[in-house]
Amino acid sequence: MTTYQSVTGRRPETNGRPAEDERKALDRLSARRLRVALILTTAMLVVYFTFILLIAFDKSLLGEMITDGLSLGILLGVIVVLATWVLTWIYVAWANRRYEPAARELRERAR
Amino acid sequence: MTPFAAIGDPSAIAIFFFCLFILVALVISYWAARRTKTTEQFYAAGHQISGFQNGMALAGDYMSAASFLGIAGLVALYGFDGLIYSIGFLVGWPIVLFLIAEPLRNLGKYTFADVVAYRLKQTPVRMAAAVGTLSVVIFYLIAQMVGAGVLITLMFDIDYALAVAIVGTVMLVLILFGGMIATTWVQIVKAALLLGGALALALWVLSYFSWNPLELFDSAAADNGEAVLAPGDQVVTGSWDAVSLGLALMFGTAGLPHILMRFYTVPDAKAARSSVNWATFFIGGFYLLTFVLGFGAMALVGRAPIEAVDKGGNAAALLLAEEVAGSAFFGFIAAVAFATILAVVAGLTLAGAAALSHDVWVNVVRHGEAPEREQLRVARIATFLMGGLAIVLGIALQGQNVAYMVGLAFAIAASSNFPALLMALFWRGFTTAGAVASIVVGAVSALVLIYFSPTIQVDVLGHADAPFPLGNPALVSMPLAFAVGIVVSLLRPEPAARARFIEAERQIHLGAPAHPPRVRPAAAPARGR
Numbered sequence: 122m123t124t125y126q127s128v129t130g131r132r133p134e135t136n137g138r139p140a141e142d143e144r145k146a147l148d149r150l151s152a153r154r155l156r157v158a159l160i161l162t163t164a165m166l167v168v169y170f171t172f173i174l175l176i177a178f179d180k181s182l183l184g185e186m187i188t189d190g191l192s193l194g195i196l197l198g199v200i201v202v203l204a205t206w207v208l209t210w211i212y213v214a215w216a217n218r219r220y221e222p223a224a225r226e227l228r229e230r231a232r
Numbered sequence: 233m234t235p236f237a238a239i240g241d242p243s244a245i246a247i248f249f250f251c252l253f254i255l256v257a258l259v260i261s262y263w264a265a266r267r268t269k270t271t272e273q274f275y276a277a278g279h280q281i282s283g284f285q286n287g288m289a290l291a292g293d294y295m296s297a298a299s300f301l302g303i304a305g306l307v308a309l310y311g312f313d314g315l316i317y318s319i320g321f322l323v324g325w326p327i328v329l330f331l332i333a334e335p336l337r338n339l340g341k342y343t344f345a346d347v348v349a350y351r352l353k354q355t356p357v358r359m360a361a362a363v364g365t366l367s368v369v370i371f372y373l374i375a376q377m378v379g380a381g382v383l384i385t386l387m388f389d390i391d392y393a394l395a396v397a398i399v400g401t402v403m404l405v406l407i408l409f410g411g412m413i414a415t416t417w418v419q420i421v422k423a424a425l426l427l428g429g430a431l432a433l434a435l436w437v438l439s440y441f442s443w444n445p446l447e448l449f450d451s452a453a454a455d456n457g458e459a460v461l462a463p464g465d466q467v468v469t470g471s472w473d474a475v476s477l478g479l480a481l482m483f484g485t486a487g488l489p490h491i492l493m494r495f496y497t498v499p500d501a502k503a504a505r506s507s508v509n510w511a512t513f514f515i516g517g518f519y520l521l522t523f524v525l526g527f528g529a530m531a532l533v534g535r536a537p538i539e540a541v542d543k544g545g546n547a548a549a550l551l552l553a554e555e556v557a558g559s560a561f562f563g564f565i566a567a568v569a570f571a572t573i574l575a576v577v578a579g580l581t582l583a584g585a586a587a588l589s590h591d592v593w594v595n596v597v598r599h600g601e602a603p604e605r606e607q608l609r610v611a612r613i614a615t616f617l618m619g620g621l622a623i624v625l626g627i628a629l630q631g632q633n634v635a636y637m638v639g640l641a642f643a644i645a646a647s648s649n650f651p652a653l654l655m656a657l658f659w660r661g662f663t664t665a666g667a668v669a670s671i672v673v674g675a676v677s678a679l680v681l682i683y684f685s686p687t688i689q690v691d692v693l694g695h696a697d698a699p700f701p702l703g704n705p706a707l708v709s710m711p712l713a714f715a716v717g718i719v720v721s722l723l724r725p726e727p728a729a730r731a732r733f734i735e736a737e738r739q740i741h742l743g744a745p746a747h748p749p750r751v752r753p754a755a756a757p758a759r760g761r
Contacts (some may be wrong), residue, residue: 126419148737154755158330162326165327170478176468177472192449194315194463202322202516203521206513209509209513212330213509227741
């Protein structure tokens with residue numbers, strides 16, 4: 122543990138306002154990231170478990186044919202795959218545009 | 233052309249591609265050996281892998297032969313039911329991205345136990361996490377090794393034990409000499425081959441159906457009944473069975489030690505983020521292709537010839553390759569399947585070795601004070617032990633039904649590793665006792681429940697009934713692990729762990745200081761600035 126605990130060596134100062142401000146800013150950043158992460162996680166859970174619960178409890182609905190060769194089940198399967206792409210893309214776009222600059226600013230303030 | 237003549241009748245082309253890939257793997261490990269001088273390079277490729285490269289390597293680490301051959305086979309035999317796996321194996325990746333990848337990269341060093349143990353007492357947490365890691369790794373390894381033996385025997389008509397020994401030996405040479413750098417590049421090469429091969433095969437199939445997947449599905453349904461496009465009862469028998477399997481696949485992905493370990497190979501959290509984004513793209517694309525490959529095999533090869541070669545359908549993709557594109561392409565796809573297995577067992581073995589040497593030896597036995605040379609030596613010894621164990625178990629379990637072991641590995645990962653990791657990252661009040669209890673209860677309950685489930689009692693032991701109704705235990709064992717972790721932490725708070733939460737948060741968001749671009753052996757300990 123020694124090797125990488127020393128990495129966090131920049132301890133927040135215990136006296137004076139800067140450390141207090143920095144701590145609040147860090148809490149805000151952390152809460153913001155957690156909020157985004159939880160919203161997107163919930164979205165993924167809703168999409169996937171809608172699919173799974175339909176498989177579990179309404180197999181015949183997923184067997185409905187939309188057109189020749191395309192059942193609702195297969196269509197939803199493709200939609201789940203597309204949803205994982207869209208949700209990861211949304212997160213990466215948010216993190217790179219919003220989260221990353223805010224973290225960088227804090228990092229520089231901490232120096 | 234009789235489609236199954238080539239199986240067990242090795243074509244010269246298949247053997248050529250097979251040997252070529254082994255040669256490529258050996259060249260990579262020779263090249264990587266010269267760049268593997270420190271423990272950090274051995275376990276984390278010196279943090280020099282880019283986001284895109286790591287995305288490919290994650291895909292290569294994750295897409296096992298079970299995904300490629302197994303899912304294509306399930307779809308070919310049962311239609312839609314096989315797709316439950318395709319989709320389940322994908323949906324964990326966004327969870328990894330949103331909750332795990334970046335904090336893990338910034339907080340840990342080589343293993344996920346680094347992260348769980350960060351604020352807690354080292355010895356108990358590391359021991360528990362090592363048990364969680366090793367049980368996942370060993371069950372997953374057994375499934376892969378037995379699968380490899382069967383597959384190579386099927387493709388090249390060589391002795392089963394010899395086949396397992398070849399895979400194990402190539403894998404050991406790869407890791408012992410080239411460590412994570414060699415493993416990463418073999419995984420990248422494998423991902424490129426697998427994605428390229430699957431795409432080529434899918435396009436070939438679609439060319440028979442005027443490039444329209446719906447026409448393919450329609451043709452498969454015309455020959456085998458429309459029921460193949462709807463959920464049946466082949467993969468999941470009951471309703472809650474489907475939910476439990478879904479949970480295990482989704483959250484198991486976020487607790488697989490060999491996947492988590494890959495996030496340490498990139499320079500920073502941003503690269504970790506982009507690597508999951510790429511991995512999700514590649515893996516999603518690959519599983520979309522399994523729709524086409526599976527139904528393609530059903531429509532073009534037919535269920536009976538596939539079942540004639542292997543009852544589980546594992547030969548479907550290979551037979552399809554031969555049917556549409558001839559024996560040269562069959563040889564190529566067979567070698568890709570071998571590359572697939574090699575890359576996955578290498579990742580697993582390295583993760584198991586890291587748990588043994590970094591968690592147990594360096595941090596528990598030596599209290600984190602082992603000199604660099606000793607760490608590297610122990611890492612190689614641990615690799616040798618894990619690889620040897622994989623070969624021995626692979627040979628010992630010949631002919632056993634091990635298909636359930638992948639599901640079991642995911643269930644343990646979801647119940648043992650994921651809850652502890654999540655609570656360690658996001659809950660201030662998580663304690664040492666809570667972590668240990670959660671990991672142990674998660675692993676033990678998953679093991680016990682699967683023993684009493686139909687998976688073992690009915691499928692393996694041949695009993696008529698099973699005391700526990702679900703095929704996969706995650707629906708019970710994962711919530712149980714969370715509950716135990718929370719209750720134990722609340723009963724006995726640990727003020728020291730709570731106090732260090734702010735420090736952990738700081739490192740999660742602001743990161744460890746940037747790593748020097750090129751680490752020379754002498755400069756390795758200087759991780760700080």
